[in-house]
Amino acid sequence: MLTGPPPTTPAGSARRPVVASLVVLGLVLVTALTVWGLSGRGATNPSTTAAAPAVTSGSTGAPGPAAPGAPGDHDAALDAFYTQSLSWSACDGQTSDLCGTAEVPVDYARPTGDRFGLALRKVPASDPAKRLGTLFINPGGPGGSGLEYAQYAQFVFSDEIRAHYDIVGFDPRGIGESDPVGCLTDADMDLLFADDPTPDTAAERAKLLADADAVTARCAASGGERALHMSTAEVARDLDVLRSLVGDARLNFFGVSYGTFLGATYADLFPATVGRFVLDSALSPNQTETQEMTYDIQGFESSIDAFIDWCVARSDCALGRDRAAARGELVDLLDRVERTGLKTAKPGLTTIGEGWASFAVFMCLYSDQSWPTLNEGLAQARTGQGDILLARAMSVVERSATGRYAPSTYLQAMIPVRCADWPRTPDTPALSAARATAQREHPLWARMTGLLYDTCRTWPAAGRTPKGATLATGAAPILVIGNLRDPATPIGGTKQLAADLDSGVLVTSDHDGHGTYLTGSSCVDGAVDAYLTAGTVPRDGLACR
Structure with missing residues (x-):
């Protein structure tokens, strides 16, 4: 499930239609594959970070953003990445937004080898006196542009959240402006939609599977080594580097759709550095x-x-x-x-x-x-x-x-990410x-x-094996939200992620569509805003109507 770029929106437009369009960027990969019938399914100045407010939570407390400078848990071989200089400059010479680039290793097992350059866009906190730190965001996909998501922050996040946080979006490795790995031709992408997704004969089924295998093999050959290192786990490791570079000891994160998969993966890899996490319209990495x-x-x-x-x-x-x-x-x-x-x-x-x-x-x-x-x-x-x-x-x-x-x-990210994840x-x-x-x-x-085929038979690397156990043991409370009638990331998967997370807190909304926050429920919006700005953790199982 995904879309194209966010629409141009005049000042004063209502938020809801714009947010709905942006959230479609949170395209879950599995749905993107259904068209083919193939789913198998430099650092900031520490002085700019304010002290964390007191927690005013319910039964569990969400930590305030920790003081800057606390070291992350990483191998010494990665020090060069965690300590690199992150410089910000005006984006395209216009607006108050700032842009920058950070480097990460293509292969974390060989950090001295090739590197990805990650493109970032920051919308500085509108009220520096209230600033709590950085909120990293991901609109889903995989392949949605975090840069565009940040560019439209005024329509995606409330005034309160934008007052308290620098909003930072980034294009994940190999995607968008982050050294894109283009492994599919226009003809390949047309083929994704031209084949019959519901074959009725053995010959039609054979053609569908043969086309899938051929396109996958061409993507692997064209994308090369970089295409083999676009997994969500590697993007999560990139996020930890970025967390360090902005001077935050804990990562604060807002992810939609596939972005929840990324957030849950980060939390499972780095539970001690989980700050305030909101996972909107979710799916669990443990889903069979x-x-x-x-x-x-x-x-x-x-x-x-x-x-x-x-x-x-x-x-x-x-x-x-x-x-x-x-x-x-x-x-x-x-x-x-x-x-x-x-x-x-x-x-x-x-x-x-x-x-x-x-x-x-x-x-x-x-x-x-x-x-x-x-x-x-x-x-x-x-x-x-x-x-x-x-x-x-x-x-x-x-x-x-x-x-x-x-x-x-x-679509360029579809095969490399799916075949890894x-x-x-x-x-x-x-x-x-x-x-x-x-x-x-x-x-x-x-x-x-369509039919549930596996498109990755010709991919030259193994797929991920689900952990099948509790995720993010010991992490701070993680807010998981979802609409009861979501066609893209159904509420069953959202509920499963909240249960799979050791500290998951579920909030549901009696609404239609994909994307929950700022799409019509003041109850959801209030719970998210209070959690991100004051550390107030809502009651687990809160049902907004």
């Missing part, structure tokens, strides 16, 4: 494929139900006015698209199939702000035209009308039977997700 499939079904079903309820109440609903029949109407429409395609006016994509169409439908479920677009796109699709759905999908993946993809698009689940008879049952009992979900 069976759990993930269960959560995905629950999340999708609740989201499509909400859209259908909204749609059938309208006189112009593309699915009719009968709620009971609406699902079948959408299934039939996608089946027709699979058979005959949709005509478009886009050069090079004069006909699109189920891959592009189902991706657009799923992306429109991310926020109720997109429901009118989805309704219009479905109505047009019933006439055999696909321009509205294609425009939505192309904006998400940053594809131009001429067929060129933005060089920093998240997602476990290679053996295709056992029991798992195959569970998939078949799920697809039969949830036909609309099946058309959104």
